[in-house]
Amino acid sequence: MDKTKCPRCGSTESVWRGFRYNEKSKKHVRMCKSCGRKFTPDPVFWRMRFSPEEIREAVGLYRRGFSSSEVQINLARKGIRVSRWTVILWSRKFIDLK
Numbered sequence: 001m002d003k004t005k006c007p008r009c010g011s012t013e014s015v016w017r018g019f020r021y022n023e024k025s026k027k028h029v030r031m032c033k034s035c036g037r038k039f040t041p042d043p044v045f046w047r048m049r050f051s052p053e054e055i056r057e058a059v060g061l062y063r064r065g066f067s068s069s070e071v072q073i074n075l076a077r078k079g080i081r082v083s084r085w086t087v088i089l090w091s092r093k094f095i096d097l098k
């Protein structure tokens with residue numbers, strides 16, 4: 001799971017260290033075992049309700065020229081429920097996704 005990689009030293013050895021709060025949400029905080037840095041794991045795929053494969057598929061379809069609602073229908077057939085807006089957000093967010 002490199003989603004929990006330390007941003008300073010790159011170590012994947014880290015432990016949960018509770019939560020960090022802000023006005024809107026609470027975030028999990030991890031502490032690196034190697035350098036002691038506290039960080040919040042990259043939330044890109046982590047903690048999402050969808051698997052990277054599902055996101056990849058949605059973004060792929062969208063990039064191939066399907067409209068967001070067509071992508072939505074396509075995914076719904078496979079039991080994946082996303083909103084049209086989510087599809088658009090993903091395609092913007094995961095710009096490097098192959």
Ligand SMILES: [Zn+2]
Binds near residue numbers: 034037
């Ligand atoms: Zn570290």
